[in-house]
Amino acid sequence: MKRALLVIGVLLALVALALGAIVWSMNFGGPRIRDAAPTTPPSQDEAARGAYLARAGNCMLCHTERGGTPYAGGRPVETPFGTVYGSNLTPDADTGLGKWSAAHFRRALHEGRSRDGRLLYPVFPYTHFTRVTDADADALFAYLRSLPPVHKPNRENRLRWPYNLQGSLAIWRSLYFRPEQQQDDPSQTAEWNRGAYLVQGLGHCGACHTARDVLGGQRSSMDLSGGLIPMQNWYAPSLASPTEAGVADWKIEDIARLLSAGAAPRGAVLGPMAEVVLHSTQYLEPADVRAMATYLKSLPQVPTDTDPREVPRPGASVLERGGKLYADHCASCHGDNGQGVPGAYPTLAGNRVITLPVTANLVQVVLRGGFPPATAGQPRPFGMPPFALQFSDADVAAVLTYLRSSWGNKAPPVTELDVTQQRTTTRE
Template sequence: MIMEREWSYLALCLSLLACPSASSAQEKLAAGADAAGIEKGEYLARAGDCIACHTAPESPTFSGGRPMPTPFGTLYTSNITPDPATGIGKWTADDFYETMHNGRYPDGGLLYPAMPFASYTKVTREDSDAIYAYLRTIDPVVHKNREHELSFPYNNRSLVLGWRTLFFSEGEFQPDEDKSVEWNRGAYLVEGLGHCGMCHTPINALGGSSDSEAFKGGLIPMQNWYAPSLTSNKEAGLGDWSIKDITDLLQKGVSARGAVYGPMADVVYNSLQYLTDEDTVAMAVYLKSIAQDSPQSPVSRLPSSESSLLISLGKTVYDGQCASCHGVGGEGKPPHFPPLAGNQSIQMDSAVNAIRMVLNGGYAPGTKSNPMPYGMPPFAVSLSDNEVAAVVSYIRTSWGNRGTTVSAAEANELRKAPLQ
């Protein structure tokens, strides 16, 4: 219906040779549609973080063209504005749902799984329709989609069929009747629109993730940040966090237990800060419930003479460079200068994030409730590989922390990590 109305409107204004701008046509459409539904669609598009991928720098919102480097080549995101020729203006609500739910374009073509349809498949038809209705109301932008640059054999789209067989199971979210409405809402957001599993579930060499590994954490390909496990309390498992600390982390980007940096800062900045308190609490309740205590790994190897030298150098670096903000005892000045004592993110088996924070520093995201974030200075210029390894080893093993020491070679390797 909407399509027909649009075409007849276009025909009418062509015949009168007096065409109001396309955007006023869109406004008319919007006025005809259910305003509350559109607002809900906008909110859900935030929850799905569509903007982060479908908008290129200095380009109109949702007009696509953002390069997405993957181990298989570079993908370019598509224009999802309602332009009929280059965007999704000709799509029906059915087409949109089929794409979100099943990873297939209206012509039957297969989407590459960089688009998280394996998560979006859980989104209800009603929510998909709301997002569709919202996307119809934004200004159409003429911007032709750019061809992907994938290396052989990944440039053959039929390979996606194999990926789908291995890793894709279609189906809307099914509530667990034994759990509360709040828990189910949280699960729906985390597993569906939030597509948290895209990073927090390990990715194998085929670019897939499997249900049995769900939320167990992994190194994000190309970005070289470690997305910690959400199920292990030794990593980012939130089992012993208060609901307030979890919601602070998700909504503000900073909390009494730690702050978000790197790719997670992106998620908070573009998506999570806009969610309602109720939805954020629901996500927190669900996330808290999936965390389990894992058997404590053995305390880091007894310091050999080499590692005790390293840790002693680390203490010198720490007291000189870090203690003024993070405290002599690693207590920090929460929430803005995160505590290091007892901080899970620096004790994980993977030391990647701690090393990168020392090398590159970083600002927590600027959010509605924390609009002027503090940040960590980068030390790549002033500290040697050995000093970086020493200070990271020191914070991973001091004040009761149970991490292991790291080597100068590991620190050196991460100097090459891409920063964006």
């Protein structure tokens, strides 16, 4: 018996050592980068190209504190595990990228490591940026080097134990991350492949449109089947579902308009996606927007698991209450029958946003308002005012239940608890 236990103990120890060796080699192995920081200024053409790529990646949004100097860092990013602060990307020698080389920067994007080899937290989406080409990484680095240096020390992250440990991060990476290179599909057109590169890599669309598990990991960075954005309580709908946000049956021109202007005949962007359009996609070249549209249109469509025949009928009192609230506060813009006003107020009848299985976005819009981005293609968009101070949680639940049960819409009721949870847990 003792001998058997000893053998089992030795085997377990060997397995633990083997796993430890794998984790170490994947996360801490590899040659050190000894390249010195460049001493000559970047070319204007390379920096200009990098500026465009930084727009495509929406880099400034996370690396700029509100009211702060662009790219000087300091913006807090809330996660379920604590707060991570955007780092200083200006070429300051002490607090920014002034001592970095192009090789250091490429490694950060491709492997998620800092200049000293320290593992970076995946709030920085290197799980997607790993697909960025060397040429694009070098252009991005050239642009950041061209910025005025700002001496601004990076704020210390506030992550709970054990998520603040490099060892824990190494285990996470072993489970969820492998460095990759973007591979063109020879069976597709150059336009499709360019769109795939922008969506899967630099645009990191899957960072929001993919569900995460309890450890913050994703099944695949190329999975666009929808997910709740942590801490923001906005739902990024599935781009591979005709009943959510799939665009397989849209015209290419309409998809491109949604990305560049923020509104199209069959939809408009709100919430986090409005920020993406505002700061990023509206500035992309028409060819790149069309490439993204081409790729998104090609995604295989998988309907969500909802059956209108099984939708419970809400109580008459809830519908009566919701209908009165709608008539008093909503019908003047959206119409008595939810028909909306073309180019101004969206149609609610037959609108798949209204019938999404996840009701987070609807509650957010009623409580906090809905504001499309101001873009060149839509310089003065119509917005929706917030009703958080006018409506109780029961009011919000009633009016949304009314919308989801009227004019041919068939979706489960919204409960008062759904609204209460949104009102109390959303981070500004």
